Amino acid sequence: MKLPSxxxxxxxxxxxxxxxxxxxxxxxxxxxxxxxLVPMMAFRVASPxxxxxxxxxxxxxxxxxxxGGVTLGAMVRWRDILDDSRLRSAHPLLVAAVEHVAHYQxxxxxxxxxxxxxxxxxxxxxxxxxxxxATIAAVGKGGTRLIxxxxxxxxxxxxxxxxxxxxxxxxxxxxxxxxxxxxSEFARRRGDFALAAAALFYDEDNAGRAHNAHxxxxxxxxxxxxxxxxxxxxxxxxxxxxxxxKAEAAASAAVEPPDDIHASGAYRKALVGVMVERxxxxxxx
Ligand SMILES: Cc1cc2nc3c(=O)[nH]c(=O)nc-3n(C[C@H](O)[C@H](O)[C@H](O)COP(=O)(O)OP(=O)(O)OC[C@H]3O[C@@H](n4cnc5c(N)ncnc54)[C@H](O)[C@@H]3O)c2cc1C
Numbered sequence: 001m002k003l004p005s006x007x008x009x010x011x012x013x014x015x016x017x018x019x020x021x022x023x024x025x026x027x028x029x030x031x032x033x034x035x036x037l038v039p040m041m042a043f044r045v046a047s048p049x050x051x052x053x054x055x056x057x058x059x060x061x062x063x064x065x066x067x068g069g070v071t072l073g074a075m076v077r078w079r080d081i082l083d084d085s086r087l088r089s090a091h092p093l094l095v096a097a098v099e100h101v102a103h104y105q106x107x108x109x110x111x112x113x114x115x116x117x118x119x120x121x122x123x124x125x126x127x128x129x130x131x132x133x134a135t136i137a138a139v140g141k142g143g144t145r146l147i148x149x150x151x152x153x154x155x156x157x158x159x160x161x162x163x164x165x166x167x168x169x170x171x172x173x174x175x176x177x178x179x180x181x182x183x184s185e186f187a188r189r190r191g192d193f194a195l196a197a198a199a200l201f202y203d204e205d206n207a208g209r210a211h212n213a214h215x216x217x218x219x220x221x222x223x224x225x226x227x228x229x230x231x232x233x234x235x236x237x238x239x240x241x242x243x244x245x246k247a248e249a250a251a252s253a254a255v256e257p258p259d260d261i262h263a264s265g266a267y268r269k270a271l272v273g274v275m276v277e278r279x280x281x282x283x284x285x
Pocket of ligand 1: 074193
């Protein structure tokens with residue numbers, strides 16, 4: 001399908017990009033990898049009068065790893081994450097999730113900022129951002145704003161970003177070397193969006209009891225969800241078969257996914273329990 005007509009700009013600085021978005025008062029949209037925006041324009045779901053291409057903003061392409069955690073520039077692509085061997089120890093849960101994102105061609109262009117701004121409830125990265133309590137830095141006409149992941153996603157394809165704001169960075173807290181983690185996803189075909197997935201991690205005390213459990217799920221609500229009931233079932237206990245059965249039941253009980261063209265709500269409710277079970281088994285090994 002042909003795209004609707006639009007103006008195009010390719011600024012070389014963030015402030016120029018923000019000025020363009022501000023001047024168009026909600027009628028302009030940033031373009032990152034184009035893997036979601038361009039199809040949405042083709043289907044007339046989005047019709048910006050101006051497309052502001054971020055590709056020349058090279059400062060948004062950096063991956064920084066420091067004692068305080070991992071920071072991904074908004075224009076970092078899926079491929080950059082998979083190619084950066086440092087991330088396999090600096091943030092293995094992030095890498096495990098990105099391995100499930102789309103196909104080779106899309107991973108070459110799609111970006112982390114675009115994914116988070118697009119806010120698909122079945123997308124992997126928004127789920128990881130919520131599970132790991134990442135912070136999103138956005139720059140707009142009012143300056144830089146730091147948004148907690150939990151406050152960013154407000155509904156399907158909806159975020160708390162203002163029309164003049166550009167995501168510049170996603171900041172993940174530090175990842176301890178001995179942390180246990182798991183990621184499990186079910187999709188009809190490899191690379192499709194998840195029907196359901198679970199991302200989780202916990203730390204262990206000297207007696208092998210879990211604490212600081214974080215459990216996030218995608219594909220079962222209007223946004224990525226943290227399942228505190230499942231976290232409560234894990235914290236303070238050793239992770240074994242009995243605990244995993246309880247966590248699986250708690251995960252299914254905690255969600256009420258609607259029916260849609262891909263699966264019934266009842267199916268996803270059962271599936272998310274299985275995803276938590278598998279992710280916990282991953283974490284134990
Ligand atoms: C066939 C197919 C399969 C896919 N499968 C998956 C999958 O399994 N999992 C998955 O997670 N994704 C999947 N995707 C989506 C893909 O990962 C996209 O790359 C991603 O959702 C959007 O990133 P983008 O860089 O392409 O953003 P764009 O398409 O350029 O932009 C998406 C939206 O974000 C806004 N935006 C972009 N950058 C910024 C920024 N820095 N600040 C503020 N707003 C911004 C745009 O204005 C637009 O509204 C798939 C896409 C396709 C076409």
